[in-house]
Each structure stands twice: as structure tokens, then as C-alpha cells.
Amino acid sequence: MKSAPVKKRDISYESAGKFEETRFEKIHNEIFNTASEASLLVAQEIAQLIVSKRSQNKICVLGLATGSSPVKVYEELVRMHREENLSFSNVVTFNLDEYYAMKKENHHSYHYFMHEHLFNHIDIKPENINIPDGTVPIDQLKDYCIAYENKIKNTGGLDFQLLGIGRTGHVGFNEPGSHINSGTRIITLDHITKVDASSDFNGIENVPKRAITMGVSTILKSKRIVLMAWGQNKADIIKRTTQGEISSEIPATFLQNHTNTTFVLDQFAASELTRFKTPWLVQDCNWTLELKCKAIVWLCIKTNRSILKLTDRDYNNNGMSDLLALEGSAYDLNINMFNVLQHTITGWPGGKPNTDDANRPERANPTKKRIILFSPHPDDDVISMGGTFSKLIKQGHDIHVVYQTSGNIAVTDEEALKYAEVGNDFAGTNNSKINFESVIEFLNNKSENQMDSLEVRKLKGLIRRRESHAAVRYIGLKESNIHFLDMPFYETGLIKKSPISIEDITIVKAIIEKIKPHQFFAAGDLADPHGTHEVCLNAIFAAMAALKPQPFLNDCWLWLYRGAWHEWEIHEIDMAVPLSPKEVMLKRHAILYHQSQKDRVMFQGNDSREFWVRAEERNKQTAKLYDDLGLAEYEAIEAFKRFDY
Structure with missing residues (x-):
């Protein structure tokens, strides 16, 4: 599909001006509404450089990064190759890093990543691709790293270096303590870096302890550097990198000394910069x-x-x-x-009947509302708004919980094996819908990079489904109001998901059209480490856009909650729902029904606490902030922001 045209915007260092609002920033920053918009412009700059070099009959030497940040850049470069005849025949690439020890064919390797996202889809010459080799024997590694440095130098140096940034401030895998004069070498990964990678490896214990990386000195010799950062999780390190002092404890700060560096950020990654945080x-x-x-x-x-x-x-x-x-x-x-x-505080999240609602967050009428609670995963409903969920049921509203994905990828093999063994002992294979013997055999012999079989995925999805039924049954919702969409984008059997499709949007549209709600609740937590929340929210937006001519949408309000990773700030909150101590305990117990997600959280992001602990402490902290501001004192508060569509 051809990308939508992007309004031309110069992100080059030369376009940077010195303005009062950016006086705290020591690096040129360009801020965009979305990562997609920013990625298209970065891809355009790379494409223009390639074309310019070809017109001069020169090679174009690119330093490339991996991770989630550059994925959309690579998608756009592939599109330009296919649809606009952009050729990479004059391009030589050098990747920043690779895990050690790591085989090329391993799905977690950066060799695999680069071929999957870029090299397999363009006309680059294989001999022009350079990625650190994670299989070089340790006694040969020093000579190998020197040779990698020399090869970069002998090609004329890096014309353009694409970077991401880790929460430790690492670029490449130059962790805290890296020297400004460091070259390509092997390095031990910081604990935070391993925590951030743990979800990709199904647990921190599976993350490699070391990596080969280009050095800080190698990166700083690049003629042009563009660093990309997306999302709230990068906001703090972006502020410290661009506004703080240069320090080896935050290696990215060395980029302040580079004369042609631009940070390309979305609004979330830029949110802690002084010009946005305290303008x-x-x-x-x-x-x-x-x-x-x-x-x-x-x-x-x-x-x-x-x-x-x-x-x-x-x-x-x-x-x-x-x-x-x-x-x-x-x-x-x-x-x-x-x-x-x-006026944001209310114990009536569906509106209080027969009451003046001029200063209330929700309308009084209709007194009994049809409500959809969209939950991207099968536990986001109770984690994010379990107390509000309970209130809406008790206050007589017709509430439907809609689980958008099966959540099967977040069930560990060990958990699935336990259930399979119990199922096999209880039912046997003759009367069971799942052949438990084959599931047990598969899990006991599963290789490192093997995709789950269809039956294993079915079992894992069923585990999440039954946990959800138990949780909402505990809260008081009738079973007929539970809906599972099993959106296709999620059902890959892998951590990596498919792009959102028309089929996904159609499924969401159908459930909205069927229920015709007066109120939506949906996940607005875009700090989700794997982006499922964002895809699910975009599907809701697309479905609502398609249904806009329908009269019922004129009387339908959308409230966004945040989940396990990030809370609304006080100034963003449009509705604050207080919880009593009893309601806090009810919410905790509802979350604990999701037993497959307890004790070992597979996709915890940068927070090692269990989901019930995060949710409870976050709700109590919100209540404390309201109290500190001089408002009423509550045990806990769940927060929502109204979205005008």
C-alpha cells in the first residue's frame, strides 16, 4: 500500500534555529505528532542521500540500527524501492551491533532482523551488507572488531548513522561507562537493557549477557547522525541526553559534541523536555x-x-x-x-440519574446506558478500571466487556504444559477438543525459535479466556455480556504481530454496531511495550470513523483509561472515580483470577512489579495527589480522559 504523502519538512541540522523555547536543549530536536510521520521523513532523507551519491558515482555508506524505532523507516525504504525504483546497488551498510553469542539464523539476532525488515526486500548487494558476527570465537574477537573498524574506515566512513536510544542512554550497545574514544568491541549489557529485551526473549534469563557494538568514537565520526525515539518510556532519557551535562554515564550525551546530529522524536518521547513539560x-x-x-x-x-x-x-x-x-x-x-x-471527581462513571449534570463528567441521561469496555488483552479491563467496572454493574448499566485479542502469546510454555497435563489426566484425548498429548509432546520438545503450534495457541488462548470469565464473574457481570474478538493481527504465534487489517477493523465495527453503546471505555495506554494497545485503539478509531453516519454515535462518549505502564497526569484527567477500601480489594482479587499472568509477567516493560501491585499503587498515588492538592481524601482513584472524535 502506498504511503500517504507527507508535508515536506526539513529535519536537517542546518534547519535548526536557536529559539528561546529550545534554550535548554543542547541537541537539535525535531518533534512530530506520530512516529509514522517522522519515520517517513527520515526515510526520505536517506533516500535523497542515496540518490545524490549515485549521481556523483559514489557509494553511500549507511550505519543502521535495529529495534522497534527504525522499523517504519525500513518499511518506507522498501516501499520506495518497490514503487519508486529507489535502488540500493550503490549502498554499503554497517550495523551497529549484535548479541553475543548469537547465530545468524536465530530469530532474535540482528542479522535476522535486518534481513526480515530490509535486506530481503531491496536490491542491495549481499557483499555490501556488514553486520557484527555474533559467532566469532572469543579469542579471535579483538582482531575481528579491529577489522570491522578498518572496513568502515576503508569505505570512506559512515555518511549517515541511524540510531535509537536505550533507557540507560546507550547508543548501539555503548552502555553507561563507555568512553568517548571507544571503538568496536564486546561489552556486557546493563541490567536495564536486559530487562527491556526480556519480553522478546521470553524472560530475562534468556537475554544474552554480552554484545558486539560499534564504539562511541566510531559513531561520532559519522558525517550525519539521526537518532529516533518514540513513546513515553523514552521521555526521561531524552531529556537527560539533550538537556543534561555530557557524561559517560549517559553515552548518548556525547552526541552533543557532534556538529550534524538531529533527534527525531514523537510528542510522547519529547514530553519531558522543558519546552513541553514546563513551557x-x-x-x-x-x-x-x-x-x-x-x-x-x-x-x-x-x-x-x-x-x-x-x-x-x-x-x-x-x-x-x-x-x-x-x-x-x-x-x-x-x-x-x-x-x-x-468537578472531575464522581462516583457515578455512567452518570448520576435525576441530577444536574452541568458540572459532572458524564451525562445523567440516559439513566441506564449501554456500555462497551474494550480490553486489548484479557486482563486490561480489571487492571485498568476494575473498580469503575464494578460500579457500572452495580449502578444498573448494560455493560459489555470486549476482549480484542486472545492474549495467548503472554502465556508461558510452562503454564500451558501444566494445563495440558491436567486436561489430559481429566478428559483424555477421546472426548477433548484439544489433543493434549500432542500439546505436551510439542512443548516438551519445542526448539528455541519454534512458533507455537495451532493447538498450543488454542490452549493458551483458552487459558486467558477462562481466566477472564472467572474475573468478571467475580465482579458481577453476566456471561452473555462477555465477547472475545480474537483480532487476526494478533494471531501470529509470535511476539511480532501483523499490521492492522480491514478484517480487524470490520470485527470491531460489527460489535459496536451490534451493541450501539452510549459509552465506550478503551485503552489509551500507548506505553505498552509491544504496541498491542495502540493497534487495538487505532482499530476502534477506524471503526468509529466508518460508523460516523450512524445516529447512535452522536450520543456516544469515548473514555480512555491507562493500564499497567503509565497513568494520566492530573491535568489530563476528565473523570476521576474514587474507590473505597472494599473496592480496592475487589479489584485486586479480580486481577488475581488471571493466574497465568501472576508471579511471572512476560511483558512487564520496565516495571518488575506484578500487574495487581502496579495498578493498586498507581490508583493510590492518584488519590494522594488529589489529597495533596487540597481535594477530598480517598483510598484510591481510577482516572479517565474523554476523547473527542
Whole structure:
């Protein structure tokens, strides 16, 4: 499919201007709404460089990265090759790194990754592809690394280096402590790096301990460097890299010394930069209601005061004198913001019947609403909004929980084997829908890179399904209101998923059209490490767009919750639902019904806590923030943001 045209935008270093809003930033940053939009422009720059070099009858030497960040860049380069005749016949590539020890044919190898995403689909000459060899004997590795360095030098050096960044600030696998003069070498991986890779390897114990990497010095010799970062998980390290001091503890900070480097970021990765986090400290602001709320909450935390105790001096001393002048006095400003936040709190998430709803988050009518609770995985419903879920049932609404994927990939082989053995002992193979003997044999003999068989996937999906039934039955939902969509994009048998398809969107559209809801709840947590939440949300958006002519959508509101990885900030919250101690315990027990996800969380991201612990502590922290701001004190709060579509 041909990509949509992108408005031309220059991301080159020469286009960078020195503005007041970027005065804290020591590296040129370009910010985009989405990673897809940014990736297209990076691909265009690479393509233009290739074409320019060919016109000069020169080779183009590219330094390439792996991981999730460059995937869409490679997709666009492949599209340009197929549809626009972009040739790679004059391109020589050098990859940044490779796990050690790692065979080329291993699905986790970067050799496999690069061929899967790029090299198998373009006309590059095989002899022009250079990827560190993860099988070189250890006693030959030093000479091999020197030879890799010399080969880069002998080709004329890197014309363009594409980079991602790890949460430790590593580029390539140059972990904290790497020297600015370091060259290609073997290195021991940082614990955080291994934690981040653990989901790809089905557990941290399977992640290689070492890797071969280009050095910091090698990277800095590149003529042009573009570093890409997407998502909230990269926001903190991006701020520390671009606004902090140069230090070997954050190797990416060495890029501050490079004269032609651009960081290409989406809005989430850029969110901690001063110009976005606290823009009132760098420039005059257009004081929208949301920005006022953000600034005042920040001021309360900074001064350790509640909203109603903030003074004129607090505002003047912290960059908000223009806001104070606009509003007249701290007293008026404080009262207004206190009321705004107070009106987000409700114990009636479906609307309170027979009540003035002018200052309530949800409408009073209709008093009994049809509601869809979309859950990307079979446990996101109770993890993210188990307390609200329970309230909606108790308050008489017709709520339907819709699980968008089977979740089978998140069931460990050991867990599946346990269930298969129990099933085999209980039912035998004659009367069972699943041949448990074949499942047991498969799991006992499964090789490292082998895809699960259809029967194993069926069993793992069934485990998640029955856990979900048990959890929502405990909360009080009737079984007829439970729906599993088993969206096809997810059913690959691998961690890597297929792109969203028309079939996925059609399935979501059908369930919406069938129920005709007055309210949606959906996952807006885009920090999900494997992107399933984002795909599921995009499917909902696409389905709603297709259904827009339907009259029922005119009276339908969409509320976004966040899940196990990240919470809404106070200024983003449109509805805060308080939970009592009893409701907190009910939510905990509902989550614990998902036993296959307990103790060993396969896709935990950068948080080692179990999901029930994360959810409970996050909800209690939100309640504490409301309390610290001078509002009512609650045991816990679940938060939602209304999305206007």
C-alpha cells in the first residue's frame, strides 16, 4: 500500500534555529505528532542521500540500527524501492551491533532482523551488507572488531548513522561507562537493557549477557547522525541526553559534541523536555484551561502547597507572573482551578440519574446506558478500571466487556504444559477438543525459535479466556455480556504481530454496531511495550470513523483509561472515580483470577512489579495527589480522559 504523502519538512541540522523555547536543549530536536510521520521523513532523507551519491558515482555508506524505532523507516525504504525504483546497488551498510553469542539464523539476532525488515526486500548487494558476527570465537574477537573498524574506515566512513536510544542512554550497545574514544568491541549489557529485551526473549534469563557494538568514537565520526525515539518510556532519557551535562554515564550525551546530529522524536518521547513539560519557564504561553491546570498542579508540587494556599509570590517566583496578571489574583485563580478539579471527581462513571449534570463528567441521561469496555488483552479491563467496572454493574448499566485479542502469546510454555497435563489426566484425548498429548509432546520438545503450534495457541488462548470469565464473574457481570474478538493481527504465534487489517477493523465495527453503546471505555495506554494497545485503539478509531453516519454515535462518549505502564497526569484527567477500601480489594482479587499472568509477567516493560501491585499503587498515588492538592481524601482513584472524535 502506498504511503500517504507527507508535508515536506526539513529535519536537517542546518534547519535548526536557536529559539528561546529550545534554550535548554543542547541537541537539535525535531518533534512530530506520530512516529509514522517522522519515520517517513527520515526515510526520505536517506533516500535523497542515496540518490545524490549515485549521481556523483559514489557509494553511500549507511550505519543502521535495529529495534522497534527504525522499523517504519525500513518499511518506507522498501516501499520506495518497490514503487519508486529507489535502488540500493550503490549502498554499503554497517550495523551497529549484535548479541553475543548469537547465530545468524536465530530469530532474535540482528542479522535476522535486518534481513526480515530490509535486506530481503531491496536490491542491495549481499557483499555490501556488514553486520557484527555474533559467532566469532572469543579469542579471535579483538582482531575481528579491529577489522570491522578498518572496513568502515576503508569505505570512506559512515555518511549517515541511524540510531535509537536505550533507557540507560546507550547508543548501539555503548552502555553507561563507555568512553568517548571507544571503538568496536564486546561489552556486557546493563541490567536495564536486559530487562527491556526480556519480553522478546521470553524472560530475562534468556537475554544474552554480552554484545558486539560499534564504539562511541566510531559513531561520532559519522558525517550525519539521526537518532529516533518514540513513546513515553523514552521521555526521561531524552531529556537527560539533550538537556543534561555530557557524561559517560549517559553515552548518548556525547552526541552533543557532534556538529550534524538531529533527534527525531514523537510528542510522547519529547514530553519531558522543558519546552513541553514546563513551557512557562521558557516563553510566554497561551493559557488554555489544560495548561493552567498543568502549571498550577506543578506549582503545588514544587511549593508543597495545596491549591487554595498558593500565593501571588508563588506564581511570580515560578515563571507564572503573566498568568497571574491575566487572572487578577491568586485567590481567584486558585478557586477556579479548585472547582475544575473538584468537578472531575464522581462516583457515578455512567452518570448520576435525576441530577444536574452541568458540572459532572458524564451525562445523567440516559439513566441506564449501554456500555462497551474494550480490553486489548484479557486482563486490561480489571487492571485498568476494575473498580469503575464494578460500579457500572452495580449502578444498573448494560455493560459489555470486549476482549480484542486472545492474549495467548503472554502465556508461558510452562503454564500451558501444566494445563495440558491436567486436561489430559481429566478428559483424555477421546472426548477433548484439544489433543493434549500432542500439546505436551510439542512443548516438551519445542526448539528455541519454534512458533507455537495451532493447538498450543488454542490452549493458551483458552487459558486467558477462562481466566477472564472467572474475573468478571467475580465482579458481577453476566456471561452473555462477555465477547472475545480474537483480532487476526494478533494471531501470529509470535511476539511480532501483523499490521492492522480491514478484517480487524470490520470485527470491531460489527460489535459496536451490534451493541450501539452510549459509552465506550478503551485503552489509551500507548506505553505498552509491544504496541498491542495502540493497534487495538487505532482499530476502534477506524471503526468509529466508518460508523460516523450512524445516529447512535452522536450520543456516544469515548473514555480512555491507562493500564499497567503509565497513568494520566492530573491535568489530563476528565473523570476521576474514587474507590473505597472494599473496592480496592475487589479489584485486586479480580486481577488475581488471571493466574497465568501472576508471579511471572512476560511483558512487564520496565516495571518488575506484578500487574495487581502496579495498578493498586498507581490508583493510590492518584488519590494522594488529589489529597495533596487540597481535594477530598480517598483510598484510591481510577482516572479517565474523554476523547473527542
